[in-house]
Amino acid sequence: MSRNHEQIRTQVLAIVKRLAPEIDPARIIPDKPLRTQIDLDSMDWLNVLANIHEHMGVNIPECDYGKVVTLDGIVAYLAERLPE
């Protein structure tokens, strides 16, 4: 995994952790759907996306929700759109 990927992963997990501080990031299986592993309802999920937009500058439009289901998916999606 590139350094860039690791940084993105850390940033995404920090955002999730601010909204759902009870989660243990170490227990997240990165290639399994995120929302079934941790307790995020649809409003939490929209807040995660809004925070990614605000803090990382990437807007994830509704038509791309299917690409950001897993943690790996989110990181890959953002990596493509963030400068190296």
Add this chain to the structure above:
Amino acid sequence: MRPLLIRKSPVDSLSLAPGSEFSWPQVGHDLGLSADGHLNIAALAVDRHAHSARADRTAFRFLGADGNTRNVSYRELAELTDRFGNALKSLGVVKGDCVFVLCDRVCALYVAVLGALKVGAVVSPLFQSFGPEPIRNRIAQAAGKVLVTSSSLYQRRVASLRAELPSLEHVLLIDDSGAGGIADTLDLATLLRDAPNTPALVATAAEDPALLHFTSGTTGLPKGALHVHGAVLTHYASARSALDLRPDDVFWCTADPGWVTGTSYGIIAPLVLGATSIVDEADFDPLRWIHILESERVNVWYTAPTAIRLLMKAGPELFAGHRFPDLRFIASVGEALNPEAVCWGLEAFGRPIHDNWWQSETGGIMIANTAALDIKPGSMGRPLPGVVAHVVRHVEGEPVTLIETPDTVGELALETGWPSMFRGYLGQPARYRDCFAGKLYLTGDLVRRDADGYYWFVGRSDDVIKSSGHLIGAFEVESALMEHPAVAEAGVIGKPDVLAGEVIKAFVVVKHDIAADEDLRLELLAHARRRLGAAVAPKEIAFVPALPHTRSGKIMRRLLKAKELGLPEGDCSTLA
């Protein structure tokens, strides 16, 4: 400009116009009910079709998150529910025992609900986003005997509180490997395999309890609204009149069965009609939903304002290249649907969205914009056939009086006697009695009725919170926060939100020697989410030096809310 009236479709509808001939005995006759008074929801929903020419029709089509689909015919569903019912019997479950379900929208959930109904058990669905405390509280109140859940949910939410639930004799895991890896649980697949597929039906009557739906009030713990097997008459009649649902339709109710809509209309009503129901196991995803509506050729779609607003937010490009020639009728429930959303349906799907109104206590749709009526965007519509509604003046300590003058705000009241009316709040007879004035059920919702007989939602008569269409009791949230050692007091309100209607916000006063800092805020958020789950926990926590109280010491949530919204705080004369 937005139209004030959307004319009904000229296409013939099966719906009865209000005022045309309708009687509840006639509905029973249409359903082929026997004269001996025996009636069972699952028998009508499943077995009746399994023993008819429609046996091989698809009852449920499960769309897996992984892209796989599974069709279950009425014949298969009858066998699966017989096996489940027989498995329950082998565990000693008898008529009247309470069976809880807590899992994703997978086949096993639907089999469990219908199989339990078959053997006369009372079924209570729990929402997957409930944390341990809402789960414990509800199972304890109902003395639940069986819980059907997944290994993951059991380990995360239930295992730690098992000792506090002595009534809970059996936990059936839908996804256990069969190796018996988790203590004090049983593997459902093994039970089903070993159970005979002989008819499991236990004779039930129209007034036997069938369903228990927990709902929240402003004070106290959640109330379990108890419904009877006879409620199925309302499910059937309202699906026809309010949803225009027909036996050959493909129907998609997007509500989760953890809430009352997902049970009444996501499980029971379409099956009783003999329709095919789509179940999407995945979480909300706008593009996926558009794809489902198009490729599954959904005829009737029953959804909710929050989902509609999210689809609207996605913009018209989401719909580019998609067509919905099969989609005939769209309905929404959960909270009043704004007129823009009603009309947006016309742009996006070529169909307006029909708002309707009901609540856990009513068991089924009561007031609706139907296919037989012109739509007034923003209105909840008119009472369905068999439902008699009034607007009443309801002031504590004074007799309830009818308001006949159009466009006057009062409380919505329904004449008792519709089949799916709740028959009690479990263990709380006084609270049940308080809901009635003579032959009127008082709904707690404030409405006005216009000169054409359409009802318009105005607000709640209490300060209950409605988030994403679901009632949340402030007391339940406050109680959980108060359990944290740093918290002296907590007040909880619904903060208006453009997508969810309201989101839960907590105001917390900390004990005098505690620092109210960001670390504590995150700790309290984690605590509340661990206890209550994402659906009930606050989304925002703010520290305040003190909370406003009445002279009698109650927290004035209305004042907290007025302050949050920057509104005039109104009459504060009862403040201490």
